[in-house]
Amino acid sequence: xxxxxxxxxxxxxxxxxxxxxxxxxxxxxxxxxxxxxxxxxxxxxxxxxxxxxxxxxxxxxxxxxxxxxxxxxxxxxxxxxxxxxxxxxxxxxxxxxxxxxxxxxxxxxxxxxxxxxxxxxxxxxxxxxxxxxxxxxxxxxxxxxxxxxxxxxxxxxxxxxxxxxxxxxxxxxxxxxxxxxxxxxxxxxxxxxxxxxxxxxxxxxxxxxxxxxxxxxxxxxxxxxxxxxxxxxxxxxxxxxxxxxxxxxxxxxxxxxxxxxxxxxxxxxxxxxxxxxxxxxxxxxxxxxxxxxxxxxxxxxxxxxxxxxxxxxxxx
Amino acid sequence: xxxxxxxxxxxxxxxxxxxxxxxxxxxxxxxxxxxxxxxxxxxxxxxxxxxxxxxxxxxxxxxxxxxxxxxxxxxxxxxxxxxxxxxxxxxxxxxxxxxxxxxxxxxxxxxxxxxxxxxxxxxxxxxxxxxxxxxxxxxxxxxxxxxxxxxxxxxxxxxxxxxxxxxxxxxxxxxxxxxxxxxxxxxxxxxxxxxxxxxxxxxxxxxxxxxxxxxxxxxxxxxxxxxxxxxxxxxxxxxxxxxxxxxxxxxxxxxxxxxxxxxxxxxxxxxxxxxxxxxxxxxxxxxxxxxxxxxxxxxxxxxxxxxx
Numbered sequence: 001x002x003x004x005x006x007x008x009x010x011x012x013x014x015x016x017x018x019x020x021x022x023x024x025x026x027x028x029x030x031x032x033x034x035x036x037x038x039x040x041x042x043x044x045x046x047x048x049x050x051x052x053x054x055x056x057x058x059x060x061x062x063x064x065x066x067x068x069x070x071x072x073x074x075x076x077x078x079x080x081x082x083x084x085x086x087x088x089x090x091x092x093x094x095x096x097x098x099x100x101x102x103x104x105x106x107x108x109x110x111x112x113x114x115x116x117x118x119x120x121x122x123x124x125x126x127x128x129x130x131x132x133x134x135x136x137x138x139x140x141x142x143x144x145x146x147x148x149x150x151x152x153x154x155x156x157x158x159x160x161x162x163x164x165x166x167x168x169x170x171x172x173x174x175x176x177x178x179x180x181x182x183x184x185x186x187x188x189x190x191x192x193x194x195x196x197x198x199x200x201x202x203x204x205x206x207x208x209x210x211x212x213x214x215x216x217x218x219x220x221x222x223x224x225x226x227x228x229x230x231x232x233x234x235x236x237x238x239x240x241x242x243x244x245x246x247x248x249x250x251x252x253x254x255x256x257x258x259x260x261x262x263x264x265x266x267x268x269x270x271x272x273x274x275x276x277x278x279x280x281x282x283x284x285x286x287x288x289x290x291x292x293x294x295x296x297x298x299x300x301x302x303x304x305x306x307x308x309x310x311x312x313x314x315x316x
Numbered sequence: 317x318x319x320x321x322x323x324x325x326x327x328x329x330x331x332x333x334x335x336x337x338x339x340x341x342x343x344x345x346x347x348x349x350x351x352x353x354x355x356x357x358x359x360x361x362x363x364x365x366x367x368x369x370x371x372x373x374x375x376x377x378x379x380x381x382x383x384x385x386x387x388x389x390x391x392x393x394x395x396x397x398x399x400x401x402x403x404x405x406x407x408x409x410x411x412x413x414x415x416x417x418x419x420x421x422x423x424x425x426x427x428x429x430x431x432x433x434x435x436x437x438x439x440x441x442x443x444x445x446x447x448x449x450x451x452x453x454x455x456x457x458x459x460x461x462x463x464x465x466x467x468x469x470x471x472x473x474x475x476x477x478x479x480x481x482x483x484x485x486x487x488x489x490x491x492x493x494x495x496x497x498x499x500x501x502x503x504x505x506x507x508x509x510x511x512x513x514x515x516x517x518x519x520x521x522x523x524x525x526x527x528x529x530x531x532x533x534x535x536x537x538x539x540x541x542x543x544x545x546x547x548x549x550x551x552x553x554x555x556x557x558x559x560x561x562x563x564x565x566x567x568x569x570x571x572x573x574x575x576x577x578x579x580x581x582x583x584x585x586x587x588x589x590x591x592x593x594x595x596x597x598x599x600x601x602x603x604x605x606x607x608x609x610x611x612x613x614x615x616x617x618x619x620x621x622x623x624x
Contacts, residue, residue, distance in 0.1 A: 130603055
């Protein structure tokens, strides 16, 4: 708008306006420069390097040798842990994310009821999210202890039998343990706070209008709350899935990927190949496949979002 | 019009107290509803808090008491000496100092440079600004795994491995996309008239930033600082990859090391009670900071989500 006015040919502008604009641009770039440099040094540069490395064999001792697509072919055909780790990582995310979204939304709606002591409830819900992941993995490891842990003690008391899951020791239960642990940290966290703000942003008139039309609790939720919250749900979903697919620390500390590779997440696979076997080329190829999968997955979500996300301020 | 039709019905619902009897009355129903809500709120609070409570109680038991069956809630005698003992058997004091040092220095760098970059995005007009901002936002979705291997190789080449430089130096290049976004959004909500008034009075850009915008942005700067500090304190993957020497560990990897050796103790007694004490000591500072900054923090997190 203002740019047009300045560059209009009819009114000759004095020379100083041009130099002022240039000065502003230069100052803007100077303030931006740390980040520009950061993007080049720590993001774009490394990405290009790992793209190059993915076509090489590199052990850090000898210089990288170009091997073409060999790494990728090996990953897709010979790597016995590639497909299982990719699939179980997705399975984990597709359980953790929907459950924690539903949990976080329910918790936010509970806190939105103007109960007495809401600040306290909010704090109690939020504390697990603050716990460092490593500390959480340590303490859940203890709570899930198969012999003397409280969870198994209750399970035994309730069922009356001496049988109880082995949790982090048992290939059939380790994943469930990690999922419970993740939801404990996720439900009351940032997701809940963002939902809470979203709920408070729903205009009261809409509820009043719904009541006039005879809507009950469920109809109000289904036809007012849920549509108005779709942008928030979408935001939380995209970030939640990216976070869940990248799970590393929790699994590394609680189970080390075991037992019997039952929690061998994709990030763990990359880590092992890169920093334990020092197969930097192979691990770079794994990382790029991961990046590609994440990118496609996020892109699809954005495409799909047009069908179900409703932006109240949007004009079509 | 519609109001006329609805009104009698409403009146009936309100005066239903005498007609329908106590159990069906609206006030009793809402009383019951509130009661259920309180019950749900209290029991879910208990569920969320249980692991903490159990950990604190376990940290005060003796090593042998942890393995009694059936498990007990309370220690027979509270073993407060478990806490100082952690300092004796692992380098807990050094790890705490390392974590504090790394977290504070990188928080300082990240918040300072993120504010400068946010200022640039919020207040200056220059070619490619909006494209660069979109690129900034999209880096939030980039998995670190893609950049971690080359960064490791780079740091190895310049001899930075096993030092804190890989953990600290990158923070001084704008912090993160999230922080930049947070600062930009806040600066944009400050009226530009203030900048212009200062400009007329002869202030340069840096002075406007330092004397006008920053003093008005204390709450969001505090939020950014607290969130960054917490993230750094909890960070596991990077210190785990970049640090080797045990005395240089941060708490996150120190506690993992401790966990790995706790079961196979050098003497016969397992050390899980000390491990629990260590978990409490690692978590406590974060919880204290949260309580001090709660008001700002909740606002800050919420702001980042809604405007996203």
